Amino acid sequence: DAGVIQSPRHEVTEMGQEVTLRCKPISGHDYLFWYRQTMMRGLELLIYFNNNVPIDDSGMPEDRFSAKMPNASFSTLKIQPSEPRDSAVYFCASSRTEGSNQPQHFGDGTRLSIL
């Protein structure tokens, strides 16, 4: 079975540029999560969706960050304009809705470097 697919795997861009990260969740999963991982702050939940609807975006650091899920098989996380402090590994994860306590399945992440 295909897992969570993220693209690109690596992104290097200059400060001020727009960055778009993409995620394809596992088919049949109703929940999609975006995380950011840094050495200083660990793994932080940015936003999550249920059935394509954003449920909790309290972890989004500021207005420069936005996320969308136009359909069940695709989500984007956009940073505009990007800043050096946004450099991190960004993970997408998905899970099913068969009751509570479901494990999350992670992609291999996008390593983002803002110069």
Place this chain on the structure above:
Amino acid sequence: SQQGEEDPQALSIQEGENATMNCSYKTSINNLQWYRQNSGRGLVHLILIRSNEREKHSGRLRVTLDTSKKSSSLLITASRAADTASYFCATGWMDSSYKLIFGSGTRLLVRP
């Protein structure tokens, strides 16, 4: 602040030895999960234990949960070099079955 905190931050053992990692958390939970992360990869789910369970096994993994002490432990028996990775605990809050808060992780090195 993060919900879960792992202890120790780093652990180095010889292949064949057992590895024990601990996790403490602060608020009431409905489940606790352990994940593994290999270098440069995403997190992989290992095991989930519900708040009404005290112990769970999966292959060479044994997880315990003590809700009175708000702590959990992950034991890996007969470790292998391939177990080298970072291990994270993640807690599911009582008011949200789907939102997980991850700890800072334990970096495990298993020397061949």
